[in-house]
Amino acid sequence: MLGQILVTKQTGPQGKVVSKVYLCEKLSLVNEMYFAITLDRNTAGPLIIACSKGGTSIEDLAEKYPDMIIKVPIDVSKGITDEDAAKVVDGLAPKVADRNDSIEQVKKLYKLFCESDCTLLEINPLAETSSNQLVAADAKLNFDDNAAFRQKQIFSLRDPSQEDPREVAAAKADLNYIGLDGEIGCMVNGAGLAMDIIKLHGGTPANFLDVGGNASEGR
Template identity: 50%
Template sequence: MGAALVASPAGGMDIETVAQETPHLLKTVPIDIYEGITDKVANEVAEFLKFTGPLKKKCAEEIKKLWELFTKVDATQLEINPLVETDDGRVVAVDAKINFDDNAKFRQADIFALHDDSETDPREREAASQNLVYIDMDGSIGCMVNGAGLAMATMDLINLNGGRPANFLDLGGGVGQSQVSAALKILESDPKVKTIFVNVFGGIVNCATIANGIVAACRERPPKHPLVIRLEGTNSQAARKILESSGLRVTILDDADDAAKTAVKLAQQ
């Protein structure tokens, strides 16, 4: 997977709608990261966007400059809508949206210093400070998972069994005990949550670390909601023993579907 240039002369419209209803008005060009946007590609896109005469050359130049900007700032998305022709014969990007690669923060310190946290969910900020990812949703089941794929599968299981996720908190791969404890506290702080479903598959993640973090958090602050826990993979048996010997009132299940059903049932009580 690499970068791609997506262009449409149907400016101002939702691009998904354009793709569905008028696919002939959408042009997608894969970009070789080493070659970049060539003159040939830039001119083809400018022509597709219906720029003619001297404006076609100006549009092509703007497209090449946008690629230079994209790579210079470590962007993951650079969206221009619209790219317009002015009365005095210029081609101008009137509005822009840029997303930056978080992994390039060390190179783009000046850009990331402009970030404004004032409108960010406090739970999302707290999760980020622990190198965790928190996404808020509108249901009643808090989800602690590791990895985006398992997060999506967990939410699908909850929905299939008649429930709705209130959020999901992704522990990632290199999580430690203190981060697990912080994650549980973040999920508990969401007023929508009625049950917490921990669904972790231990590969890089050690299930015993997850169990110890849960026990530590619950001993520091007794949980307000039922906990349904499914830990599979690395040291999962040791993790089960840790949880069972802790004296905590938690539900431990091996099957993900059974665990999701139980979490939905508890949330509905």
């Protein structure tokens, strides 16, 4: 597998070169659930999403089990409360793990989310083992690039070979750039509006590039 091209939904059709393979302990799982913390614009704060079914994408879960997904917004001024964590655990509905221990696990995950400047913490599956433990059997974390200055240890793990080379080059030039799969390049003030106009007229943007806000005479 090392050195080969791996194609997934996340990589796009071009795939990514496999540079590392992680070996993990084999677990005996008796139940799989879904757990995530993300940032929600509607509530202007963290949002915990939980489902008693797991092991597949949240999109598939939402399609198959929409009534089983619960969402618990967290007040950033108060932080996560025991009541918030209990709602999440009730949504997860663990079968063998201790309820109070599970509540503490949820609170610890929220603490990790905040202290690490995450924009996403997704555990899928959050699983119960045959020894009645609640474990993160698989996890995905995204971090706020703006927090790189205080999360030096986390960002030291960054592997540019796994990123879009266009975005790596743009970041070195201090440009706010995201590569897309369209055919029309954008370099505008107000990139979102420009991209909407392109789509309105039947085109597809090749990139997001917003030069507003940090443009200077020298640049």
